[in-house]
Amino acid sequence: MTPDLRQLQALLAVATHGTLGRAADALHCSATAVSMQLTGLQHRLGVTLLRRTGRGLALTPEGEQLLPMARDAVEAVARLSAMAAGQQAGQTTRSAGSPTVPVVLGTILDPAALRLGEFLHAVRQQGPQLHPELRHGVSGWVQREVREGQLHAGFCLGQPDATRLRVQRLATVRYVVVAPRGWQSRLHGRGWDALAELPWIDTPRDSVHHQLLQPVFKAAGTRRHTVARVDQEASMMDLVKAGFGLSLAREAVALREADQAGVAISRQHALDTALNLVARPASAMSTDLAEAADAVNVLFDVAATVWQPGPLPGKPARALSVPGETPAPGTA
Known part of the structure; x- marks a missing residue:
């Protein structure tokens, strides 16, 4: 029987990310769904494509042989879809008589946590002439680039300076x-001062991890004992699993890794922060950025709808900390 597209996408995702959890994050679905797609693919082809290792899943020789063909098939469908979408967008733009308007948007975390696909789809619906350009970084970098006019708008975690930025709070994100x-026994019942003595994996000063932990340890009158520094959340979690030390992680990421890899977590040491959309105030925009003021207003209007308080009618509430790291995502 012929494999379907979702099965081939599942194979590519696991080959790229190495675990069901990360593959599910990249595909914006559950690990169970990815496992079912892989089982179905192997059943259809009558061969074993994956084997379990100490760190996740790896391709068998048969899987390695199939992978290039699977990638070609998925990329061909993606090109077909992109061509159709481009033609449709071009027709919409031409019918509206409007030129394309570039909008440079700073992103953090991963697409699923930002609900990026849903957000940009809604942006296209409201402003079909807008042409988003995404640049990925950490929260502090996004705020700095927005202030300096290098980004029209961007997502960030923490408490941006509302006197210098237009800030729209979107949701609460919990770290543990x-x-x-x-x-686990080294975490349970321990205060932050005791945790400071354990080895920690550090992150850049601009990251939300650093911004959350610095005041906590300052209040405890101590400093962390750091043994490594990383600028990618996936790398940080790999070091935790390898036994290097402690760090912070979004609660849903931590729970997933606890279930799949057995990492220890302490929800007793929870720290909440805010996900925001930021831009320069209209009064502070340069002439070039002022031309995109209407586009920025569209972004903020759409964000208010996508992240409206409470569950949408007919839909369950979503937790922003539900993960999906992008390939090589940065810390937030």
């Missing part, structure tokens, strides 16, 4: 402490 397997 994560530690290597078997370290």
Whole structure:
């Protein structure tokens, strides 16, 4: 029987990311759904494509042989879809008589956590002439680039300076402490001062991890003992699983890794922050950015709808911390 597109996408995602959890994040679905697609693909082809290893899943020789063909098939469908979407967008723009308006948007975290696909789809619906250009970084970098006029708008975590930026709060994101397997007893019932003595994986000063932890340890009158520094959330979690030390992780990411990899977590040490959309105030925009003021207003209007308080009618409430790291995502 012929494999379907979702099965081939599942194979590519697992080959790229190495685990069901990360593949599910990249495909914006559950790990169970990815597992079912892979099982179906192997059943249809009558061969074993994956094998379990100590760190996740790896391709069998048969899987390695199939992978290039699967990638060609998925990319061909993607090109077909992009061509059709481009033709449709071109027709819409021409019918409206409007030129394309570039909008440079700073992103953090991963597409699923930002609901990026849903957000940009709604932006296209409201402003079909807008042409988003995405640049990925950490929260502090996004705020700095927005202030300097390098980004029209951007997502960030924390508490941006509302006197210098237009700020729209979107949702609450919870972080918890994560530690290597078997370290649960070293976390339970311990204060932040005791945790500071354990080895920590550090992140850049512009990251939300650093911004959340600095005042906590300052209030405890101590400093963390750091053993490594990383600028990607996926790398940070790999070091935690390898036994390097502690760090912070979004609660849903931590719970997933606890279930799949056995990492220790402490929800007792929870720290909440805010996901925001920021832009320069209209009064502070340069002439070039002022031309995109209407586009920025569209972004903020759409964000208010996509992240409206409470569940949407007929839909369950969504937790912003539900993950989906992008390939090589940056810390937030």
